[in-house]
Amino acid sequence: MHQRRTARSVIRFLSSDGVKPIEIHRRMKVQYGDACLSVQQVYGWTRQFMNSISSVTDSPRPGQAHRVVTPEAIAAVGNSVKENRCVTLNEIEAHLDMSHGSAHRIVRGVLVDKTYLIFKVFI
Numbered sequence: 001m002h003q004r005r006t007a008r009s010v011i012r013f014l015s016s017d018g019v020k021p022i023e024i025h026r027r028m029k030v031q032y033g034d035a036c037l038s039v040q041q042v043y044g045w046t047r048q049f050m051n052s053i054s055s056v057t058d059s060p061r062p063g064q065a066h067r068v069v070t071p072e073a074i075a076a077v078g079n080s081v082k083e084n085r086c087v088t089l090n091e092i093e094a095h096l097d098m099s100h101g102s103a104h105r106i107v108r109g110v111l112v113d114k115t116y117l118i119f120k121v122f123i
Contacts, residue, residue, distance in 0.1 A: 007037050011045045012054070021046040073078055073098060077106045 016023045025042040036043075067076060075094050080087055094101040 003032075003035065007012045007032065008045055011037075011042055012049045015049050058077055069102055069110065071085075073102070076108050077103065077113055081107070081111070 010028060010031075011024055014027070015021070019027075019044045022039065023047065024047045025036070028042070029036045073096065077092055080092050080095060084091075089100055089103045089107065092098075092107070093100050096103070
């Protein structure tokens with residue numbers, strides 16, 4: 001994800017300097033090798049930047065999953081774990097009406113990183 005934003009930033013910078021898309025692609029191919037964006041992608045991003053689009057991040061698209069990793073969800077999962085140290089991810093997702101992936105992301109990613117979680121949670 002970070003590399004895509006970096007590549008788009010390069011395209012934005014070079015296209016603002018008047019460099020043609022094919023030349024931008026040639027320069028990027030030297031720098032990024034096989035991980036380089038395709039010529040069509042470079043043309044597309046150049047066109048977007050010339051049409052006053054300035055963001056290098058992807059816009060949300062219909063169909064993308066909504067994440068429920070909010071401060072409220074983190075607190076709710078943390079409270080569930082504190083109340084029952086043997087709670088499973090399936091029980092958390094059923095009790096809090098969230099996906100298994102979101103429950104897992106909160107327990108394994110957020111709570112463990114913040115040393116919030118002191119009990120073992122069974123998967």
